[in-house]
Amino acid sequence: MSVIFILISASLLIALGFLIAFIWSVKTNQYEDDYTPSVRILFENDVKQPEEEQHLKK
Amino acid sequence: MELQKFQYDNKTVKWFAYATMFWGIVGMLAGLLAALQLCIPALNMELPYTTFGRVRPIHTNAVIFAFVGNGIFMGVYYSLQRLLKARMFSDFLSKVHFFGWQLIIVLAAISLALGKTTGKEYAELEWPIDILITIVWVVFGWNMFGTIIRRRERHLYVAIWFYIATFVTIAMLHIVNSIEIPVSFWKSYSWYAGVQDALVQWWYGHNAVAFFLTTPYLGLMYYFLPKAANRPVYSYRLSIIHFWSLIFIYIWAGPHHLLYTSVPDWAQSLGVVFSIMLIAPSWGGMINGLLTLRGAWDKVREDVVLKFLVVAVTAYGMATFEGPMLSLKSVSAIAHYTDWIVAHVHVGALGWNGFMTFGILYWLIPKLFRVDLYSKKLANMHFWIGTLGIVLYAVPMYWSGIMQSLMWKEFTPEGQLKWQFMDTVTKMIPFYATRAIGGTLYLTGALFMVYNLIKTIKIGSFLANENAEAPALEKVYSTHGKEHWHRWIERKPVQMMIVSLVVVAIGGIIEFVPTFLVKSNIPTIASVKPYTPLELHGRDIYVREGCYTCHSQMIRPFRSETARYGEYSKAGEFVYDHPFQWGSKRTGPDLARLGGKYPDSWHYNHMLDPTSMSPGSIMPSYPWLFDDQIDVSSTVAKIKAMKRLGVPYPENYENIAAADMEKQAKLIAANLNKDGISILPDREVVALIAYLQRLGTDIKNETKKDTLK
Numbered sequence: 001m002s003v004i005f006i007l008i009s010a011s012l013l014i015a016l017g018f019l020i021a022f023i024w025s026v027k028t029n030q031y032e033d034d035y036t037p038s039v040r041i042l043f044e045n046d047v048k049q050p051e052e053e054q055h056l057k058k
Numbered sequence: 059m060e061l062q063k064f065q066y067d068n069k070t071v072k073w074f075a076y077a078t079m080f081w082g083i084v085g086m087l088a089g090l091l092a093a094l095q096l097c098i099p100a101l102n103m104e105l106p107y108t109t110f111g112r113v114r115p116i117h118t119n120a121v122i123f124a125f126v127g128n129g130i131f132m133g134v135y136y137s138l139q140r141l142l143k144a145r146m147f148s149d150f151l152s153k154v155h156f157f158g159w160q161l162i163i164v165l166a167a168i169s170l171a172l173g174k175t176t177g178k179e180y181a182e183l184e185w186p187i188d189i190l191i192t193i194v195w196v197v198f199g200w201n202m203f204g205t206i207i208r209r210r211e212r213h214l215y216v217a218i219w220f221y222i223a224t225f226v227t228i229a230m231l232h233i234v235n236s237i238e239i240p241v242s243f244w245k246s247y248s249w250y251a252g253v254q255d256a257l258v259q260w261w262y263g264h265n266a267v268a269f270f271l272t273t274p275y276l277g278l279m280y281y282f283l284p285k286a287a288n289r290p291v292y293s294y295r296l297s298i299i300h301f302w303s304l305i306f307i308y309i310w311a312g313p314h315h316l317l318y319t320s321v322p323d324w325a326q327s328l329g330v331v332f333s334i335m336l337i338a339p340s341w342g343g344m345i346n347g348l349l350t351l352r353g354a355w356d357k358v359r360e361d362v363v364l365k366f367l368v369v370a371v372t373a374y375g376m377a378t379f380e381g382p383m384l385s386l387k388s389v390s391a392i393a394h395y396t397d398w399i400v401a402h403v404h405v406g407a408l409g410w411n412g413f414m415t416f417g418i419l420y421w422l423i424p425k426l427f428r429v430d431l432y433s434k435k436l437a438n439m440h441f442w443i444g445t446l447g448i449v450l451y452a453v454p455m456y457w458s459g460i461m462q463s464l465m466w467k468e469f470t471p472e473g474q475l476k477w478q479f480m481d482t483v484t485k486m487i488p489f490y491a492t493r494a495i496g497g498t499l500y501l502t503g504a505l506f507m508v509y510n511l512i513k514t515i516k517i518g519s520f521l522a523n524e525n526a527e528a529p530a531l532e533k534v535y536s537t538h539g540k541e542h543w544h545r546w547i548e549r550k551p552v553q554m555m556i557v558s559l560v561v562v563a564i565g566g567i568i569e570f571v572p573t574f575l576v577k578s579n580i581p582t583i584a585s586v587k588p589y590t591p592l593e594l595h596g597r598d599i600y601v602r603e604g605c606y607t608c609h610s611q612m613i614r615p616f617r618s619e620t621a622r623y624g625e626y627s628k629a630g631e632f633v634y635d636h637p638f639q640w641g642s643k644r645t646g647p648d649l650a651r652l653g654g655k656y657p658d659s660w661h662y663n664h665m666l667d668p669t670s671m672s673p674g675s676i677m678p679s680y681p682w683l684f685d686d687q688i689d690v691s692s693t694v695a696k697i698k699a700m701k702r703l704g705v706p707y708p709e710n711y712e713n714i715a716a717a718d719m720e721k722q723a724k725l726i727a728a729n730l731n732k733d734g735i736s737i738l739p740d741r742e743v744v745a746l747i748a749y750l751q752r753l754g755t756d757i758k759n760e761t762k763k764d765t766l767k
Contacts, residue, residue: 003250004325037216038297042290047526
């Protein structure tokens with residue numbers, strides 16, 4: 001059953017990693033704005049695509 | 059701010075999309091074959107490569123790692139670039155990732171068909187492939203983190219967090235669960251034994267579902283569902299809470315796969331508690347997905363992509379409600395080892411993963427090829443036929459699972475078990491047949507999709523490099539004067555995190571594994587002895603043929619089980635089992651105490667033609683075991699590997715193992731001869747009989763001794 005110590009420490013390690021990531025994300029103002037990102041992803045890439053490329057690569 | 063021009067890489071996305079379609083069909087075909095074999099045993103074709111025990115791992119691996127795996131990469135490579143406003147970090151790495159992953163799949167399919175397996179569910183691939191997986195996975199991570207670092211969008215959209223969690227956690231799970239000692243190039247033994255192995259395996263198994271089938275697909279949901287509906291996710295705040303709560307809870311739930319087994323009670327309870335808690339984040343995510351369509355349900359009526367996505371999210375909701383319920387000990391007591399679990403995972407696989415993938419493909423392919431979908435009608439047909447397929451798959455399996463479990467547990471008023479095991483098998487066959495029909499419908503739908511998308515591709519024109527532009531990411535912190543000492547870490551947070559994780563994990567493994575495992579504190583039972591060389595060979599054949607896909611070796615402490623199979627299993631009985639073979643499904647009866655139950659000749663005839671000994675049996679026959687010789691050349695290496703794992707064979711035992719083996723084999727052959735069967739003692743079936751006759755007998759010897767005292 002001692003293997004459970006490995007599993008728990010590995011799991012804790014991951015949890016710790018994510019805790020650090022969480023603190024980082026809050027500290028760097030990742031969640032300052034919790035609305036715009038959800039709308040921003042909807043904007044389509046409206047840059048003109050070269051027509052010739054379309055026909056060349058199929 | 060300067061506007062930067064760059065191009066999105068659509069080519070890699072296209073490749074992964076093609077691979078998803080191709081491997082999806084292959085994986086489903088393998089599943090259909092396995093399903094049909096359960097109602098028509100002749101379809102095992104009496105060939106080693108096509109028997110159920112090998113087809114089933116091919117099916118699960120193909121569907122999980124080939125179909126869903128490529129689906130993940132397709133969605134990640136498309137969405138990551140657009141979310142970060144950057145091309146993938148390196149085209150070369152993208153190529154290595156794509157071809158590396160396909161190579162792994164091909165090697166997996168071949169090696170599993172040839173019976174090269176570690177015998178651990180969903181982690182069957184042998185060590186060379188395990189190493190290859192690790193390398194390709196690191197390439198994927200490198201490419202992803204590289205892109206994140208070069209991003210032009212400061213905010214990391216929630217989907218990206220789900221991708222990061224997938225990468226980091228799968229890397230750890232795969233490495234910890236795959237630690238094994240190679241015996242030869244295609245054979246290894248799990249480092250862990252028995253209870254320990256079971257715990258590691260289901261810690262992995264559960265989290266493979268969590269971090270391979272769930273988190274990446276949640277990321278995809280948070281990108282493709284809003285895109286397809288063209289409206290923002292219901293609550294972005296909820297999605298952030300969803301992510302962080304899910305991540306911190308998910309990893310602890312593994313032991314719910316081992317309720318009522320020999321795993322200590324407290325570990326079981328830990329798994330149950332976290333499993334119940336999982337309802338909250340899972341349903342938070344599901345509701346967030348569905349509510350995204352608030353006020354837009356009319357679109358669902360029109361748009362086939364949304365139809366697929368809505369059913370996918372609904373299936374996610376059902377499966378994540380059912381999962382915690384199944385983790386309750388009293389529910390698990392009924393559901394474990396039955397078709398209920400098969401129904402549960404297929405609601406997830408067919409509904410959540412399958413339909414999500416189909417929805418994304420229907421949205422993505424026309425977009426990549428700048429054309430409308432070839433036929434909306436055909437796609438609608440796919441949707442309905444697929445949905446019907448899921449229903450016809452799941453309902454019979456729920457029904458048969460509960461029915462079979464109740465039959466196993468039923469006693470007559472006189473206190474006898476009411477049903478023979480065989481009765482509960484023959485009753486299942488109509489359900490297996492209906493399930494196969496459901497699977498056929500689902501596969502047919504998928505074939506419609508492939509046809510539809512090929513037609514779409516033909517009329518479309520592919521844009522390999524899509525022009526895009528975005529302002530460069532402005533630097534946020536500027537330092538004045540003296541820097542704080544840990545600024546250097548902060549400058550490269552991502553690399554730092556990965557490197558430290560890898561370093562700590564390797565250090566941890568090197569330190570922990572020998573300390574904890576060699577001198578294990580499992581209560582040892584004096585009468586439990588290592589396997590003889592012949593039994594060890596027999597056990598390897600048992601693993602090779604995938605017997606664990608239908609037979610458990612774990613008797614739970616219920617009256618219905620001890621009356622049917624004998625004394626319940628103890629943790630100390632499995633200390634030499636590298637790998638453990640507890641199994642998770644009883645299509646056939648439990649084998650934990652099979653030893654001594656039948657004469658050798660019964661096993662001989664049963665392996666040759668199961669129906670001759672148990673009429674009505676759906677077990678395949680194994681004629682090749684009677685022709686093939688035991689691989690004696692590997693005996694020394696096998697004993698040596700076992701000794702390195704701490705199995706207490708006497709010193710220099712490997713040198714006399716061959717002689718011991720011959721002696722035992724001759725004994726069995728002579729025993730068979732008494733019953734009028736002549737077989738050479740060097741045949742594989744002899745080794746298998748030796749192993750089967752050993753199962754669970756050590757503890758019987760102990761009770762015999764006790765009564766003699």
